[in-house]
Amino acid sequence: MRYARISKYMLLLALFVFVPLLSINMVPMVHADPPFSLNAVPAATSEGNTVSLVLSANSAVPNLQYRFRFSVIDPAGKTAQTLANYTTAPGQDKFTLIVVYPSPTFQGSNTLVGQYNAKVDELWPTAAPGIAGTSFILTITDSFSYQRTQTVLIQASGYSASESVTVTIRTQTTSTVVFSQILQATGAGIVGTSWKTPRNATIDTYIVSLTGTSTVKNPADSQPFALGPAIMIISSITSAKSVYQRTETMSFFFQPTYPDGSIPSTGVALLSLARPGGNSVTLTATYDGTSQTFDSSYQTSLDNQTGTWTASLGGHAYSDAYGNNGPGTIVSTAPLLTTIPLTVTVTTNSTIAVGQQLRFNANVTYPDGTVFLPGTVKAYLLYSGTPVVNDTVPVVFDTTLGLWIGTYTVRPSDTGGLWSLVVKASDSPTPPNTGSATRAINVQNTTGGNASFPLYYFGIIAALLASLLVAVFFGFRRRKVTHARLKIDLEAVRSEAGRIESTDFFKSVKDQVQKEKDDK
Numbered sequence: 001m002r003y004a005r006i007s008k009y010m011l012l013l014a015l016f017v018f019v020p021l022l023s024i025n026m027v028p029m030v031h032a033d034p035p036f037s038l039n040a041v042p043a044a045t046s047e048g049n050t051v052s053l054v055l056s057a058n059s060a061v062p063n064l065q066y067r068f069r070f071s072v073i074d075p076a077g078k079t080a081q082t083l084a085n086y087t088t089a090p091g092q093d094k095f096t097l098i099v100v101y102p103s104p105t106f107q108g109s110n111t112l113v114g115q116y117n118a119k120v121d122e123l124w125p126t127a128a129p130g131i132a133g134t135s136f137i138l139t140i141t142d143s144f145s146y147q148r149t150q151t152v153l154i155q156a157s158g159y160s161a162s163e164s165v166t167v168t169i170r171t172q173t174t175s176t177v178v179f180s181q182i183l184q185a186t187g188a189g190i191v192g193t194s195w196k197t198p199r200n201a202t203i204d205t206y207i208v209s210l211t212g213t214s215t216v217k218n219p220a221d222s223q224p225f226a227l228g229p230a231i232m233i234i235s236s237i238t239s240a241k242s243v244y245q246r247t248e249t250m251s252f253f254f255q256p257t258y259p260d261g262s263i264p265s266t267g268v269a270l271l272s273l274a275r276p277g278g279n280s281v282t283l284t285a286t287y288d289g290t291s292q293t294f295d296s297s298y299q300t301s302l303d304n305q306t307g308t309w310t311a312s313l314g315g316h317a318y319s320d321a322y323g324n325n326g327p328g329t330i331v332s333t334a335p336l337l338t339t340i341p342l343t344v345t346v347t348t349n350s351t352i353a354v355g356q357q358l359r360f361n362a363n364v365t366y367p368d369g370t371v372f373l374p375g376t377v378k379a380y381l382l383y384s385g386t387p388v389v390n391d392t393v394p395v396v397f398d399t400t401l402g403l404w405i406g407t408y409t410v411r412p413s414d415t416g417g418l419w420s421l422v423v424k425a426s427d428s429p430t431p432p433n434t435g436s437a438t439r440a441i442n443v444q445n446t447t448g449g450n451a452s453f454p455l456y457y458f459g460i461i462a463a464l465l466a467s468l469l470v471a472v473f474f475g476f477r478r479r480k481v482t483h484a485r486l487k488i489d490l491e492a493v494r495s496e497a498g499r500i501e502s503t504d505f506f507k508s509v510k511d512q513v514q515k516e517k518d519d520k
Contacts, residue, residue: 034058037132046140047140048157049138051136053072055098055120057096062088062093068123070084070118072116072118076112101118111156111157112158113139113221114138117135143225146225147230147259150230152196157188157189157191159212161186162185163212165210166180168209171206178206199322205225205226205227229322232264232320233259235331237271238252238254246337246429247302249300250298252296265287266287270314271311271312274309274310283296283298302366309335311335312331313332343364344425346361346362347361347363358409359405362423363403371402375425379393380393404425410445416444417443418442420441
């Protein structure tokens, strides 16, 4: 029993000691924001300008008065201070307090170049030194780095009214003076000027210095700044056309500008022209003095792949004669390449009768006038009536004439009416370049293709003779001509019938009839 009681006490002791520790380890750690923070706005500005010091409280006590002391140490080591109060409203746990340096209540220097260190001490409700801190910089240039063609703005203060001040800019590496000017300070003791950097300026660190005739500053008005190459601005590439046909020349152009907006007249650029399949060619763009642009071109061929072609100018792919380059990012344009239409010109007779031969020739050329040779030319005779006809006409190329020749003989079974002769041409690339032409052909077959040649022939002759006889008969009755006159008219009828019979049309019909008799 004694040992059991001791074990019980030991277990309770262990629970009393370790359970709180386990609970502490299981609670997640919360990283709260610092109760106070201090920021300078702006963080950098020119001599003679003011800076706002912004104190932010993140976990304030509501309905309570706070008192703070702001301190600023200038580059000469001198300290300026001011006091500021803030009272929170009921329920308010955050606030912002702003003081301006320098100001009538915050007397300090803003005429020295360099870094200024600022801090805040809490005086009430608790004494807490250094609850927040920050720094800011006063400069004599509007930036610490520039690109060629940009303008360096210079401003300094703290000089006597109308005091002569010498401003010089020199390279740090060789101490070469690139800018020198003597100015008079304003009534407020401010000196201001500027230096526009040339596009061929030396890439280096420069030192700008101001020296007065009576004012001596410690530290002196002297500050370095960096000057680098200009990053050329190229907003886009322009294609002369959005759609090209094979064998046309693709043309691309763009206009670079310097940071100051001026246009270069020297340099070269390398463009990448990607085909739809992924392969690409490199194009060289050179300056065109007329358009003040950089131009490049590519002559397409008959077998180039159709689709979207992409011309791109990569980052820093253009450079002028002084090493300035651009663009900062890739710019591109994407025109479309399509097939080229073939020109097909067909020459043929427009009317043909049964038994006659339709002959035609086709001249096929590319738009530039080049004669079409490799490829395929096909011809079709089409009739859209009843029955529908779609006959293929054989075509061959005559090397002597440079023409495609085709023939077709109208058969007795062919339906008379308006037919269409269609000639189509296509070459070998994939997809091929194509072209076509259509001509109307009047097929004369009054029997609709069902009557035999003898009946057709004699039917026409009988109709013509009957018409002549009727005309003569009525003429004879009106004029009461004599027997001799009638005989003369009958002779005229016979003569006219003989003339009709001797025409080429009827000769061809006779030949066809004779051929049919011979075959029998």
